Amino acid sequence: MSSVDTTVRRAARKRSGTTRLQRKQMRLGLRMVTPALIAVGLVAIYPLGVTIYQSFTNQQFLAGITPTKWVGLANYRALIHDTAFRQSIVTTVKFTVITVFFEFILGMVIALVVNSNFKGRGVMRAVMLIPWAIPTVICAQMWKWMYDDVFGVVNDLGLRLHLIDHSVAWISEPRTALLSVCVVDIWKTTPFVALLLLAGLQVIPNELYEAADVDGASKLRQFWKITLPLLTPTIFVALIFRSLDALRVFDVFYVFFGNRPDTQTMAIYDQNMIVTIGNVGYGAAVSVAIFLIIAIFVAIYLTAQRVSGGRE
Amino acid sequence: MSTAAGAVSGTTATPRRRVRHRRSPWRRLVRRIPFFLLVVIIIVFIGFPFYWALRSSLTPEGQLFTTPLHYWPTTPTLQNYRDAFSSGDFTHALLNSTIVAATLTIIALVLGGTAAYAVARFRFPGRNLTLLAMLSMTMFPQIAILGALYTLINKAHLYNTLTALIFSDLVLVLPLTTWILTSFMRQLPKDLEEAAYVDGATPTQAFYKVMLPLIAPGLVTAGLLAFITAWQEYLYALSFTDTPDKYTVTVAISSFTGKTGNAFQTPWGEIMAATMIVTVPLIVLTLVFQRRIISGLTAGAVKG
Numbered sequence: 273m274s275s276v277d278t279t280v281r282r283a284a285r286k287r288s289g290t291t292r293l294q295r296k297q298m299r300l301g302l303r304m305v306t307p308a309l310i311a312v313g314l315v316a317i318y319p320l321g322v323t324i325y326q327s328f329t330n331q332q333f334l335a336g337i338t339p340t341k342w343v344g345l346a347n348y349r350a351l352i353h354d355t356a357f358r359q360s361i362v363t364t365v366k367f368t369v370i371t372v373f374f375e376f377i378l379g380m381v382i383a384l385v386v387n388s389n390f391k392g393r394g395v396m397r398a399v400m401l402i403p404w405a406i407p408t409v410i411c412a413q414m415w416k417w418m419y420d421d422v423f424g425v426v427n428d429l430g431l432r433l434h435l436i437d438h439s440v441a442w443i444s445e446p447r448t449a450l451l452s453v454c455v456v457d458i459w460k461t462t463p464f465v466a467l468l469l470l471a472g473l474q475v476i477p478n479e480l481y482e483a484a485d486v487d488g489a490s491k492l493r494q495f496w497k498i499t500l501p502l503l504t505p506t507i508f509v510a511l512i513f514r515s516l517d518a519l520r521v522f523d524v525f526y527v528f529f530g531n532r533p534d535t536q537t538m539a540i541y542d543q544n545m546i547v548t549i550g551n552v553g554y555g556a557a558v559s560v561a562i563f564l565i566i567a568i569f570v571a572i573y574l575t576a577q578r579v580s581g582g583r584e
Numbered sequence: 585m586s587t588a589a590g591a592v593s594g595t596t597a598t599p600r601r602r603v604r605h606r607r608s609p610w611r612r613l614v615r616r617i618p619f620f621l622l623v624v625i626i627i628v629f630i631g632f633p634f635y636w637a638l639r640s641s642l643t644p645e646g647q648l649f650t651t652p653l654h655y656w657p658t659t660p661t662l663q664n665y666r667d668a669f670s671s672g673d674f675t676h677a678l679l680n681s682t683i684v685a686a687t688l689t690i691i692a693l694v695l696g697g698t699a700a701y702a703v704a705r706f707r708f709p710g711r712n713l714t715l716l717a718m719l720s721m722t723m724f725p726q727i728a729i730l731g732a733l734y735t736l737i738n739k740a741h742l743y744n745t746l747t748a749l750i751f752s753d754l755v756l757v758l759p760l761t762t763w764i765l766t767s768f769m770r771q772l773p774k775d776l777e778e779a780a781y782v783d784g785a786t787p788t789q790a791f792y793k794v795m796l797p798l799i800a801p802g803l804v805t806a807g808l809l810a811f812i813t814a815w816q817e818y819l820y821a822l823s824f825t826d827t828p829d830k831y832t833v834t835v836a837i838s839s840f841t842g843k844t845g846n847a848f849q850t851p852w853g854e855i856m857a858a859t860m861i862v863t864v865p866l867i868v869l870t871l872v873f874q875r876r877i878i879s880g881l882t883a884g885a886v887k888g
Contacts, residue, residue: 293781300787301706305714308699308762312717315755316724322732331735382626385619396623397878398871399630404881405870406634406863407816409834414637414859417852425636428653463630464881471882520725523818527838539727539819546731547823556731563728570723 326556333550340553347557356533357558360541361565366450367537368518371457375514376507378458379465384495386466387473400463408460412527415456419443443528449535456524461517465510472506473499508577512570519566538562634863641665641856648853664857673828674858677836684749684832685814688757691750692810693803696761701791701799703762704769705777715766721759726819729755737824744826752820757813761806767883768802769795805880808873812866833862 327347331340351357386396403411418425421441430436442452476499484494522539529535531544542562546555640648642660645667668674703714733752742748776798780790821832828836840855870877 293787297706297787298708301702301708302710304698304702304706305708305710308695308758309710309714309717311695311754311758312721315751315758316721316729319729319732319736322736323729326731326735333734333738381622385622385626388619390619390623392623396627398874399627401870401874401877402634402867403630405812405866407818407834407866409816409818409838410859410863411633413837413840413855414633417640417856418633418636420852423649423651423653423852425653428651459630459633467878468882471878516723516725520727522727523834526818526822539725542727543730543819543823546734552731552735559728559731562725566723566725 323556323559326553327560329553329556331553331556333546333552343553347554348561350554351557351561356536357538357541357561359534360536360538363450363535364519364521364537364539367454367457367521368515370450370454371461371518372511372514374454374458375462375465376511378462379469379510382462382466383469383473384499386470400466402463403460404464404467406460408523409527411456411460412524415452415459416443416528419452446534449529453524453528453535456528457518457521461514465514468510468513469503469506472503476502504580505577508573508580512573515569515573516566519569520562538565637856637859640852641860643853645851645853649849664853665861667851668854668857668861673831674833674836674840674861676829677831677833678861680746680830681815681832681834684746684753685811687750688753688814689807689810691754692757692761693807696758696806697765697799697803700762700765700769701795703766705774706787714762718759718762721755722763724755726755730819730823733820734823743824744830746830748824749817749821749832752824753814753817756817757810760813761810764806764809764880764883765799765802768805769799772798801876804873805876808869808877809880812870815866833858837862 328342328344329340330338330343330346332338382400386393386400406414419427419442421427421439421444424442426442427436427439431439440448442448480498480502481494484498489497520539521537522543525535525537525540526543531540531548536544538558539562542555542558545551545558549555639655639657641664642657642662643654644659644661644663647654647659699714699718702708703711737743737748737752742751772795776794777790780794781787785793816834817832818834818838821835822838825831825835831839837855837858840851840858
C-alpha cells in the first residue's frame with residue numbers, strides 16, 4: 273500500500289517538477305544571454321547608430337571650432353564626387369579580387385596535398401599555422417624588410433636567380449606596390465584558407481573515392497565529380513570570410529604606405545578622415561558607405577550560394 | 585590506432601600486391617618526386633619569411649646593411665634583442681598587450697560562455713536573435729564604428745587608456761568566443777545534465793558541477809583564439825592611443841624607431857628582434873594546442 277502511494281506521489285512530483293524546471297530554464301536562459309547582449313548593444317549596435325546619426329551632421333572632432341549641426345544628405349552628396357574615396361574603393365576591390373583568387377587556388381592545392389597520406393603531414397600542418405599566428409602588422413614589417421630596395425632578400429634572390437636584372441623598389445614604385453602588398457596577404461592567409469578547406473575535405477567519406485576507383489575514374493575526374501561538389505559549402509564559407517576580411521584591409525597597407533593617396537584602402541581613407549583630419553561627420557558617411565559596399569558583397573555571395581545550391 | 589590498422593592490413597595484404605611493391609620501388613619513388621617537391625616548395629614558401637626574420641634578428645646591425653647578403657648569420661649576436669628592450673617602450677608595449685588581451689579573454693569567456701550555454705541548452709525567446717547578433721558581428725567591419733567609438737571614448741575621457749582598447753576590442757572577441765563555445769557545447773550529449781536534473785540538481789548546479797568540467801577544452805580553444813585575436817588588433821590601438829607608454833605591441837612594432845634608428849636607416853635588426861619576441865610565444869602556443877586551434881578555427885565552417 274504505502275509503496276504504491278509513494279510511487280504515485282513521486283510521479284506527480286516529477287511531472288510538476290519538469291514544468292517548473294522548464295520555466296526555471298527559460299528564465300535562466302534569458303538571464304544568461306542578457307550580459308552578452310548588453311555588451312553587443314554597447315560596443316556594436318549603439319556605436320553603429322551613432323555613426324549613422326553622425327553621417328548626417330557636420331561634426332568635427334574639435335567641436336568647439338564649428339558647432340555640430342544637421343546637414344542632411346550633404347556628406348553623401350560630397351561622397352559621390354570624392355575621387356580619393358573612389359580611388360580607395362578601386363584599390364580595395366583590386367586587392368580583394370587578387371588575394372582571394374590566389375588564396376583560394378593555392379589553399380586548395382595545399383589542402384589536397386595535406387589531405388593525402390604521406391609522412392611529414394603533421395609537420396606540414398604545424399608549419400601552416402605559423403603565418404596565421406603572426407600578427408598582420410608584424411608580417412607586414414617582416415616583408416617590408418625583405419622588400420628593402422638595397423638590402424632586401426627579395427631583390428637579392430631575384431638577382432641571383434636572374435628573375436630581375438636590377439634591384440626594384442617594390443613598395444615605393446607604383447607599378448609593384450599593390451602586387452607587393454598582395455603577396456604579403458597571400459602568404460599570411462593562404463594557410464588559413466587551406467585549413468578551412470582541409471576540414472571540409474576530411475568529412476568527405478572515403479568510400480566515395482574507393483567506389484570511384486573501382487569504377488576506374490581518374491583522379492582528376494574524381495576531383496571534379498566528388499571533391500568539388502561536396503566541398504562547395506565550405507568553399508563558400510571560406511570565400512565569404514576572406515572577402516570580408518580583404519575588403520576591410522587596413523594593417524598591411526598602413527605599414528607599407530601610410531596615407532599615401534594612390535594606395536589607400538577604404539579603411540585607411542576613413543581612419544585618416546576621422547582620426548587624423550578629425551572630420552567625424554564626413555568620416556561617418558564614409559563608414560556607412562563601406563558598410564553598404566561590404567553588405568552588397570555578402571548579398572552577392574549569398575545569392576550565388578543559393579543558386580549553386582539549388583542546381584544540385 | 586592507425587599503426588595497429590596498418591599492421592593488420594600489412595599482414596593480410598595479398599602476396600601478389602606485395603610482390604608488385606617490391607618489384608618497382610624505383611618507379612614508386614620517381615612517381616612521388618613531384619609530390620614531395622611540391623611539399624618542399626610549400627614549406628619553404630611558408631617558412632622562409634619567418635626564417636629570414638630570425639636570421640636578421642641574430643645578425644649584427646652593421647652586417648645587415650652590407651651586400652652581398654649572408655643567408656646564414658655568420659657571427660650571431662643577441663645585441664638586437666638587448667637594443668629592442670633598451671628604451672623601455674617595447675617592454676611597456678608587451679605589458680600593455682598582455683593586460684588588454686588577458687582582460688578581454690576573461691571577459692569574453694565569461695560573457696560568451698554563459699550565453700553559449702544558454703543558447704546550446706535552453707529554449708527561450710530571443711535565442712535565435714542572440715545567435716544572429718553574434719554572427720552578424722563577426723561580419724562587422726571594425727572601421728564602420730571607428731568614428732562613433734572615437735567620439736564616445738573621448739567623451740568618456742578614456743582616450744589613450746587601455747580601458748578604451750578593452751572596451752572597443754570586445755566587438756571582435758565576444759562573437760568569436762560565443763560562436764566557438766556554442767558549437768562546442770552543442771556537441772556534448774545532454775544525458776549527463778539530464779542525469780543531474782533527475783538527481784535533483786538545479787540548472788545552475790548542473791552547469792557548474794557537470795558542464796563546466798566538460799567544456800574546459802572548449803574554453804581553452806576559445807580563450808586561445810580570443811587572446812591571439814586581441815593580441816593582433818591594430819586599427820583601434822593605433823587610433824585610440826597617443827603616447828608610447830600606452831602602445832600595444834602591434835603599434836610599437838609598426839612605429840619602431842629604436843636605439844640605432846635615425847632618419848636615414850630603419851633599425852631592421854631591432855625590429856626583427858622585437859618581432860621574434862612577440863611571435864615566438866604565439867607560435868609555440870599555437871603548435872602546442874594545434875589540434876584545438878584548428879577545430880576552433882573551422883568550427884561552423886564545415887557544417888556551413
